[in-house]
Amino acid sequence: MVTALASLSLLSGPSMPAQAAPAPPGAVYKTADNYCHYRNWAGTFYCGTGRIWTRLDTYPQVFVIGPNLKVYTRWSTATTLTAWSDALGGTCRPERGLVMVVLSDTTLQLQCVGSDGYWWYIYRGPTGGWTDWDRL
Template sequence: MAVAATSTATQAAPKSEDVSIQASSTPGAVYQTSDGLCHFRNWGGNWFCKGTGIDLVYWNKPDGHPQVFVIGTDHSVWSRWSTASSTSSWRDMGGWCNPDYGLPARSSGWSITVACVGSDNNWWHNTRATSGSWSGWKPGKGF
């Protein structure tokens, strides 16, 4: 893209399709409603926000694009992410998590581990390998 060839007027007022792409590539601000659930302005969704400090995981992937993880109202972990060209829909990662314990996570490069306390009151974790595949839920916190 030749930035020098772009007019100042175009830079100040991007085309509407550019604005919608930019808006959907980030989740937007989080807000809480009177029902005690949280939502993203741009990406929507409903999840528990108990004030644990780790009610959601916001991961800036190495390519600079975000991926988020939340405990949905069905107690399952849900994720949504963006790439340079698109934004995913919400994906159910399964599991059953108690939102009172939050959703801690650790990442390194393209790998991330998310953990939660399951219905058995034990820690469980799911790890994304650098290849992009997920381990599935395994016992223990994972970090």
């Protein structure tokens, strides 16, 4: 029996240390400059605008309105934490918040009031691509 186990160990190859998944965003805290930040993911954003979406792969993606009024996002995978990105753009009034509408496991819509006072939205399709901002 011991020989069989030793052979099985050799057949399975050397064991590799598991790589830990990045920590979740963590609690939000406010600083003296009246901006908020995530304890684990940092970032600087308007308080009350943070939205967390759990993607189909079970890892979180965060959306916030940054100090320049653009929508920022950051997400993690099993092994990686991306940098903050303002690629979604937009010009949102933070006092009106950021609305996240989850449409399915793979699609969602972000909505905000733009600098023109109208509601705008951006849509994430099932393959992960985003549309341009459009007025509601």
